[in-house]
Amino acid sequence: MTGVDLRPLLPEITIGLLALGLLVLDLVVTPEDRRLVGWTAIAGLIIALFPSAVLIGGTRYLAVFNTYAIDPFAGFFKIVAIVSAILVIAAAMEFFRDHPTAHEGDIYVMIVFMVLGLAAMAAAADLIVLFLAIEWVSLISYVLAGSLKADRKSSEAGVKYFFYGAAASAVMLYGFTYLYGAAGTTNIYLLASRLATAQPGFLTVAVVLILAGFGFKISAVPFHQWTPDVYEGAPTPIVAFLSVASKAAGFAALVRMLYVALPADAWVGIVAALAVLSMTVGNLLALSQTNIKRMLAYSAIAHAGYMLIGVVAVSAAPGVLGSGLSALLFYLMAYVFTNVGAFTVAIAVSRASGSDAIAGYAGLGQRAPFAAVAMAAFMLALTGIPPTALFWGKVFLFGAAIQTRFLWLAVVGILNSVVSLYYYVGVIRAMWQMSPGETSAAGDAAPAVAGPPAGEPVAGPIETPLLRGVLAVTAAGALLPGFFPDALIRLAQAASLLLKP
Amino acid sequence: MSLLSLVLWIPVAGAAVLLAAPRGEVRTIRIVALVTTVADFLASVWAAGAFDFAHAGTLQLAEQVRWIPSLGVTYHLAVDGLSLPLVLLTTLLTVLCVIYSWRVDLRPKEYMILFLLLETGMLGVFLALDFFLFYVFWEVSLIPMYFIIGIWGGPRRVYAAIKFFLYTLVGSLAMLLGILIVYFHSSPRTFDMVALFQQKPLAGDLHLAILAFWGFFLGFAIKVPMFPFHTWLPDAHVEAPTAGSVLLAAILLKLGTYGFVRIVLPLLPAAFHALAGMVAVLAVIAAVYGALVAMAQTDLKKLIAYSSVNHMGYVMLGVAAAAAAEGQPALRNAAAIALNGATMQMLAHGVITGALFFLVGVLYDYRAHTRGVNDFGGLWERLPVYTGLTMLAMLASLGLPGLMGFVAEFSIFLGAYQIYPALTVVALVGVVITVAFFLWTIYRVFWGPLNPRWAGLPDLDGREAWTLAPLVALMIAVGVYPAPVVDAINAAMLGILNLVR
Secondary structure, three states, X not given: OOOOOOHHHHHHHHHHHHHHHHHHHHHHOOHHHHHHHHHHHXXXXXXXXXXXXXXXXXXXXXXXXXXXXXOHHHHHHHHHHHHHHHHHHHHHHHHOOOOOOOOHHHHHHHHHHHHHHHHHHHHEOEHHHHHHHHHHHHHHHHHHHOOOXXXXXXXXXXXXXXXXXXXXXXXXXXHHHHHHHHHOOOEHHHHHHHHHHOOHHHHHHHHHHHHHHHHHHHOOOOOOXXXXXXXXXXXXXXXXXXXXXXHHHHHHHHHHHHHHHOOHHHOHXXXXXXXXXHHHHHHHHHOOOOEHHHHHHHHXXXXXXXXXXXHHOOOOOOOOOOOHHHHHHHHHHHHHHHHHHHHHHHHHHHHHHOOOEHHHHOOHHHHOHHHHHHHHHHHHHHHOOOOOHHHHHHHHHHHHHHHOOOHHHHHHHHHHHHHHHHHHHHHHHHHHHOOEOEOOOHHHHOOXXXXXXXXXXXXXXXXXHHHHHHHHHHHHHHHHHHHOOHHHHHHHHHHOOOOOO | OOHHHHHHHHHHHHHHHHHHOOOOOHHHHHHHHXXXXXXXXXXXXXXXXXXOHHHOOOOEEEEEEEEEHHHOEEEEEEEOOOHHHHHHHHHHHHHHHHHHHHHOOOOHHHHHHHHXXXXXXXXXXXXXXXXXXXXXXXXXXXXXXHHHHHHHOOOOHHXXXXXXXXXXXXXXXXXXXXXHHHXXXXXXXXXXXXXXXXXXXXXXXXXXXXXHHHHHHHHHHHHOOOOOOOOHHHHHHHHOOHHHHHHHHHHHHHHHHHHHHHHHHHHOHHHHHHHHHHHHHHHHHHHHHHHHHHXXXXXXXXXXXXXXXXXXXXXXXXXXXXXXXXXXXXXXXXXXXXXXXXXXXXXXXXXXXXXXXXXXXXXXHHHHOOOEHHHOOXXXXXXHHXXXXXXXXXXXXXXXXXXXXXXXXXXXXXXXXXXXXXXXXXXXXXXHHHHHHXXXXXXXXXXXXXXXXXXXXXXXXHHHHHHHHHHHHHHHHHHHOOHHHHHHHHHHHHHHHHHHO
16 A cells, blocks of 8 residues: 555544644633533534444455554444543533533543544554554543542542553553564454464463453453442543443454454453453442442443453354344443433432432432433343343343353353342332432331422432433433334444454 | 234323323323223223134234344234233223222322333233244333332332342343244244244254243243242232232233243243143142141231232143143143133133232221231121122132132143142142131131221222222123133133144
8 A cells, every 4th residue: 555545534534633623622712611612522523423434334444554444343433432422521511510620621622532542442453553542542531530630539530540551551562562472463464364373372371461451441350440449539421431432442442353363262261251250240249339330330340241242252153143243232332322321310410419329319200200210211221121222232142142152151141130130220219219318228117108208409400401411312322222223233233344354 | 003002002102191291180190091091991802802702722913013124023913812811801900900099199190100001011921922022021011010019019118129120030031041042043033933833943952942941931930920939929919009919910920821821832842841740840839838828827918919829820730731741642632621721710810819909908008007817807797898899709719619710720620630630639739728718818807706996997989899890790700601711712722732732
């Protein structure tokens, strides 16, 4: 290839220009108009969706000196990153209403810059580019996590995230050097053929080291320790963004790396073990959480485990129901809407009750019925109850496992889903079965006939128009594919076309 | 829109109207709910009118529309002599529940909406002939019941609701696994029940068929509930509000037995045949143990709840006997009789136990506010009509000839005796105990000296009488002249046994 054809890079260019433009805009607007930066970012990101969508139906090839893959798979993850960013910026505008900070505009700009890194992670076809993309995303994440400088917990989250992240990156980089040493190339697509003759034991070491880096990004056990603390301390919209966009891009890079460069024998067993560990540890630790953000953190760990089932199920005969990859993509898209929706409710409730305690949800069914019904839907969706999008996601993941002779993995997933019901329903129970003031499941002692007393009035409405808007969009994304999954199935199938060597 | 869809979706339409109704307009809300359920009942009667009873063994009024083309999932509804009576029972009992619940003052809007959604969920299970449609309705029926128990329930409602939800979810996810196993071995791949009954995808692989059987078994057995999965039932029945108990006992339990007859028998005959002995033993344990535990109860609701365990044990004995007779032409007749009895018992138990829970509610909710069997005595002096109806229902429940329960139990034992003579004799012990505890209960509550505490209790009011009249009429009418119902059921059972062969 002689020159660089810029057309397939249109999504990245759009996002990059948008970010630079926002930087300037943030300088010129008055502090009262910071939201203008957010709205401009949303508008720009919506525009960037179109060139990304074009990739879904497009051809597959390597661009930019064979370091950058152009394929439907990468296009899909660009859409995921952009959609998450749009939803999160909208939710963040809600959040900053009562967390005034001089950096509000900067945060929107950084989110857009991070989308650029996430897009690069999904498309990177070279170990160096991949590492740079991951570091780009990580550095912005650390800053965003610590962006509420006045809040000690936020600062702690930023520092903790940084140290864990730096260690994970270093280990992953060390793993990359193994691959480079064995194959003599950093190109993921050349690695595949050159590693075919590598010793299995050697490859296993490399895989374990690399998985430490990816495991950190997707918060899989045993690389998950940062998750609860960062989720609890970091600003809620940033947590929402990390929980969906950063995790999705981590999966994108992981899948490309494993499916393209490494022989399946070297990693299937290890990844299956990670899946079991993540599901089980995440769900069991989530049971006792009393803080919504910590609960959602362990839930995020558990969901990383479910999604890893899709990675394990490398389908020999990709059918509709049975391809691990399209199941994973379906699940991720559904998870984006569901999880961001849940965090959006968390933002609203936190403003009303002043804390993130699940007990603060007591009586929400009366005080903010729309938010409460939406939250109930998100919680049931995360459990995998039909008719929600994540129900189908789980069906496809378990189906893929059964199809590829991993029936036991599906059984583990099912048992875990049952466990998860308990803590997800805990939120629903608080919203309708507890009255404000009750702190635990004291409903056991409540009289049979008397209704819960009316909720304490809160300062200002819980449901602002913006909040309702975000919730309507996320609830639609979380529920509509539950009734009519066909469109999303087709999208996931088209996007599971990964450029193969 | 065709007839069965009309029956299925009228409640959802009513719920949508209620959603828009102002919270304070309690009377309007109740009227809307009543009109909706009556309309739905009339629609189901209309469907029964259009049903050709001469060919009750074939699936009629079928509708099939593509729902998820990429998975081959269709929206497939139809009724036969098995499902039509259950549909009629469902629509009738929901009307009665709305009438009975006229005086529920706690959040009447949400209450009625949940009952309407529950109605659609239950009807969907009986009408669906596509596994996914079936599964979705199966799960959808869970959520409203969780809220009905959890919000309007008794003192231990929080515990009872989550226990109910968790138990049933274990079962339904196991069933999902079974569905997926069947799907992946079907060729061409399909979720359509009718096609799968003809294909019998697992017929050649008994090992796998038994694995799938355990999936379905767990799903249905927990719902029935069979011993030893019955422990959720006393909690849920006792804590649920009266109308909730009625629907739980009368309809939701039938979803389990319906699943065994509709799905497991024709889909996995060999596996069911192999394990029929185990099912029969569990059924007999439930029949005897349930009766013994019921005898020991002093709480009327608990007593009736355990009598449900006992009665559902008879149903499962009949179904297991039919499964055991598979492949033995000499026993075919006996199998048909046992299965007829089992289905008849589903209906009888629905009518009788539904009435009994209403009757306990009449006493507990609005009069005595206690359910202790020993707290009463001599009630017949004050409440002659109430006494008469309760005695009638209890006598029907213990299987007095001339009432609905007798027809059912007699057929079950007649059929099962030819297949499992020893077990049937043991089960008859359960009948004797049932007679004993119902008569003893009648004695303690209605005869003897009047407890002066209850000297001021009024007899049934008009609304309560209207709630009970249709059920009492059914008990007597079907008991005296069962032929039309038995004929329809018999045709359907022969159709199912033809599929088994």
